[in-house]
Amino acid sequence: PKAQLLCYFEWFYHAHGTDADFDPNEPLNADDEARIRLKNAPILMDLYSCDRGLSPTNWQKQQFPKEYHSKVTVCHDGIDTNFFCPKPGAKLVLPRINLDLSHAEELVTYVARGMEPYRGFPQFMEAVALLQERRPQCHVVIVGENRVAYGKSLPEGKTYKQAMLEKYDLDLNRVHFTGWLPYSEYLQVLQASSVHVYLTRPFVLSWSMLEVLSAGCLLVASNTAPVTEVIRDGVNGLLVDFFSAREICARIEEALQHPEKMAAIRERARQTILEHYDLSQLLPQHLQWIQQQEESNKVLTWADKAKTTSLISRDRVS
Template identity: 75%
Template sequence: MKILFLHPNFPAQFRHVATVLAKNPKNQVFFGTKRKEVEIPGVSKVIYTPSREARRETHHYVRPLENAVLQGQAVYRIAEQLKAQGVVPDVVYGHSGWGPTLFIKDIFPKAELLCFFEWFYHAHGTDADFDPKEPLNADDEARIRIKNSPILIDLYSCDRGLSPTYWQRQQFPSEYHAKITVRHDGVDTNYFQPIPGAKLILQNINLDLSEVDEIVTYVGRGMEPYRGFPQFMEAVSILLKRRPTCHVVVVGDDRVAYGRSLPDGKTYKQLMLETFSYDLSRLHFTGSLPYSEYLKVLQASSVHVYLTRPFVLSWSMLEAMSTGCIILGSNTPPVKEVIEDGVNGLLVDFFAPELIAERIEEVLNHPNKMADLRIKARETVQETYDLAKLLPEHIEWINCKL
């Protein structure tokens, strides 16, 4: 089989399937991407570069669509190069939304087009209007509607699609649900496994918490309202005052990965540090970490806080569960698909920092009583989200029409 993966941020959701397919000598695996870093053995990476960005004079509703078209054009050009070399894929599998899959049915009309459908945007009822302090206006509603344009083209054009959770598939128009299979990317439960009594030492950033008994952890690509960072930090301010031996470890970059940045140029980290008081000797910002160091954070966690708007579920929550963390998650649909309160984790109101602090203390005060939550969390991932089970199913899904 000849297969072409498409994702601007190599290898993203396709890391495991591309790696396995490339090990089979009967396959030829290509990966179209904008990212030059990182390699996978056996995968021929093909770099595409859009000719420009959307122009400032383009109507702001349409700029994401223009950028998607520009990415689609760039992919079309590398597809022409592959075709000239005699490479005509049997399958093209791409992430929908950024635009790389838009013109695949034109350049490779006989290829099976598979799309990874991560999110379909709605002005009301999910992430966009979740915070009552951020009401939407007519301009926002129109912009969000147009944002779905490249995704709708992919829904029409693709042969089959895949979404990682039922919550995420639910966001897509019901008339396309029959096209979309639900299957998570999978978590490597052999890698993300607990070490009872693990102590946290991160030598690369000179952090030694080996003598600390209470470690509260938080992980995110950025520090932003979409992942409840302001509410978490307000809860931390309360918690550190109440518990003089507790430490908090925040993993992630000081940036916004989802949603809007602050208009004055400040980061949310700066805003929270200015707004509330903290004992900074017990609040540790690690930045992004290599996987091996990130794993150590999870293994040493007393309680792991995961907050999210009704949006895409993060890999980090399932990785933390696989590592045997006690999860304190937001009482929002993507989390509730996985966590049942008091069974395999705890749930809390997203907008209640005082209650978040209280529930963290509930875990810290009763570590033995809460031990079953760790066991059940890992069992949940092993039963439903284990890479060892899902990866063969994913490969079979890719192959099923060939």
């Protein structure tokens, strides 16, 4: 009866200003606004009832009502940096799905749960069409299921993959859809990647983007709020306009043409994860947060990491 209620707060829905109305070609009607508002009812119950809450990024925390911010601590789940690590010179060979790209000198990768507008799949496929015209030796690997994980599906049962393949005349000998992959094969894709593309509406940040950085990939990512909490253009990744396939293609080309210049960006990408998102450092913070007393509701931020680690060490000694 005296147990505390601790909640994980991933997202609070808004009809305007974040994901729902991000695409000007998809205007909302009154029913949409009401539906989105109602999604928050159980979340508000949890915010009111919980003793404390956890949110993985500052961007995601900021979506929740300010009245409850004092209850919510920001601490990411963490990335296993020992598993997601670079492997210089890696080539992609996946015998299970009969995929051998050991000959590919240029490999562009894209990963998402589904193939949908929320994660920029249509814009990416348009960029691939442009890229194929300019880079005849470039191969593209797309990891994910042929479904919609977030947002609306197309009418009449058509998938976005079908729609894009009908819209663009692609050389399918150089575009490889792997479907869902086990983690070991997914890691091989990242380690062999020349350039990885991640696009997202202002929505929940995909864990895959951080795994990509940990693997030392050269990331081309959308200049949207969840991404820019982590990525600085030209420092640990390259940013692009979410809606501009031409800009996406141009930045992919920039990365492919200057691998030596991009080496430092790859190194800083991994360093970003080691310094701020490493599971081995964040897990102790999670445990401390769970064990702390109700009156000690200190918000842990990544800037507090060194101080927190010191406190945990003293607790263990005592």
